[in-house]
Amino acid sequence: MARSSEKLILATVRRIATALVPELPSIGDGTLSHILAAMPEIPHGGMIDLARASCHANSKAILHALINSVPFEQMAPPAEVVQSTRAMVQHNFSYDAIMRAYRVGLIYWCKRWSDAVERYCRDKSIAVSVVSYGTAFLIGWLDLITQRLGSEYTDEAERVAREGSLAWAAYVRRVLTEDDVNIRDAGLRLGYNLAGHHVALVLQRHQGGDQTPLDSTAHEIAATLSRAKPLLVRTDIDTVWCWIPAQVTSEGRPTQAAVIVGQGRPAVGLTGFRRSHREACDALRVARLAGYPAGTVTYFEHVELAALCGSDPANCRAFMADQLGSLADETVEARRLRATLTGFFDANSNFRAAGSRLGLHHNTVRYRLNRAETLLGRPLEENRLHLELALHLADRLAAPQRRVERSADVAGSRGRGRKKTVVRQQ
Template structure:
């Protein structure tokens, strides 16, 4: 055998390939050890790693019958040593992955290494093609446990890469000890290494999927539990404020501004839109608060005061409605501001919006109270405005002029100045308004002004307040 090369020479010649597989850090050379450079045969294996990684899982062991038979024989020699090999890999993993050194995690890593080492060597010994491979029930369950213990996916995948790297080293040791003493040893080593790397490719993909599924399941459970806690606070007559504060991680005895977000779409993008809107809201207010997902389209939020008082936020860049209640104090304020935000959302939805918008309860409080029963609201507006409910340009101008007239204390010249038109134009438009409603504009002014306000806030489409979007 040629003399071994130094770690620095290996890193200089093969650092890119080793880093590609996550076996070493290309910049720091971490992971290149004396074991890695024991024989020049390993150098030749590394030279072939680039081609090996194209042997994706769906294949039988490469090489002819003689090479495959030798691979199976070498693997057969290793199978009885699986417990020791797994313990060796576990020590390496816990040494290099800090998260794996948590109490109880090392036992899970060891059990996973034992299961994985056994199945890989058993498949190699029996010549089983990798398309037959599925993670064992034990490995899947261990992965779920790691999620529950809070181990990040990056740490799990790094552990798998370190373990696979160690197994390729153990494989080359076994080929040196049990394999042929000629050039065939390189082919045997390549075949086993290719198999292990292909297994790693398959395993990381499937374990990542299992990890994400379990993570999503836990998130749903946490979200549902959190939502139930919030619902009890909103409706419970005998809420223990201190206990609820601890459960929610949000101080209920302080000052609050409630916000409700509703996605305009009802598809798979709704959740992503809500999350994006919440992030934008956080940047705009710079105030961490309480957020709870209610359904696929809806989120409830509370911002603590005084930073949460009267927040002015821009419309989100995503298709989401934002409704904001008035600031209020204590547990009652937590509930009251939330009811106001829900009412503001109801009013904004009645306008049949097609783009993102922000609605403040203080701007629509009258419309919110008057439109609790939308059909009665519609009847009232139609009765008071008559043909002024038409939505053509001329009628809109008449409504706007009449609202400005009332806002100017029924002063013609002040109205004209505010609108930038001649006072005679104001007189003409008011005459047209009286024809439309069938009475003088000074008669039943309160009812007429309220009807104009409702039509302005909620909107009129083809002579009616929008009904299709009423929920």
């Protein structure tokens, strides 16, 4: 008995839904009108056309499913609905607003269904059941739409964000390279004063690092330099460019994030905007070449010569190897001898001044220099410019930890140098 009653209800639902097919245009328009009355914030123009297309496509799909008793697991939003949802993303229509429009539309549809049952249901004893069936179906349809369109909306929002970011990056690249940039117009578009002071940072995710949010890390480092709002440009998934509109003379503080950072020198105007960025890129390149650890901020002024000579990493390392020989090794002795050589040259080749600078006895300095000459296989004054450059590169391309170790070696030898008149050590 219950089974025959269910069949009767389903047959009545199909008959009423079929009777509503000729009314589809008015149902679609009525749904739209109901939504617009409840949501006056919907802008006119293109958005209204999108909403109308969605109302008509959904109404057609609902009647088709009711007529054919389509199971929910086999349903999917019509292609027109998916397209209109994606288009709404492009019109900056929020997901919450879309879902509210669906809920408002559902109220209208429930009313139309109830009226249709009153008009077309011949057996009044099952009218309530038919209304309940249609209402339950519509609620299920809303749940389906919420799930399916949610993922469509997210996918489209991510695509729009990616393309917007790419377009933004492309525009900044033009500002960095083109000759006919109008500073005022470009500044208005970027929301950044190109004619003022700048300090550029370039952040890159450290190799093997986690998915550190680069934008927030850029803001964090920029905040250690100035309270001014920085300009950020995401050039790819692992890189962010940053400019701080302030006259900054300090260096950015290291960060705990899994990134490495290059920082340019302060500069002014469009030329300075470009130069500081170029320097930040060069500083970052040196940091990567040297294998600096995550969290390092490399200031261009400290690595300027290394950046100039290190544009070709293979040639740079070959040059150091040719000039330094075994002094280029990362042994305790090689690091100690390089530090002594550098101190000697900085002291204008004066043994006593170098000893005072390094905290060593002048005979210790002399001994180490003789040892260095032996390892080099040539006098120190031969190709001295090349030798000093190679020493500078070896120092700047050493990771910070190795520099700390080298400093400890020198500091330790200072103490030993004070205890003896002549200290013979390697």
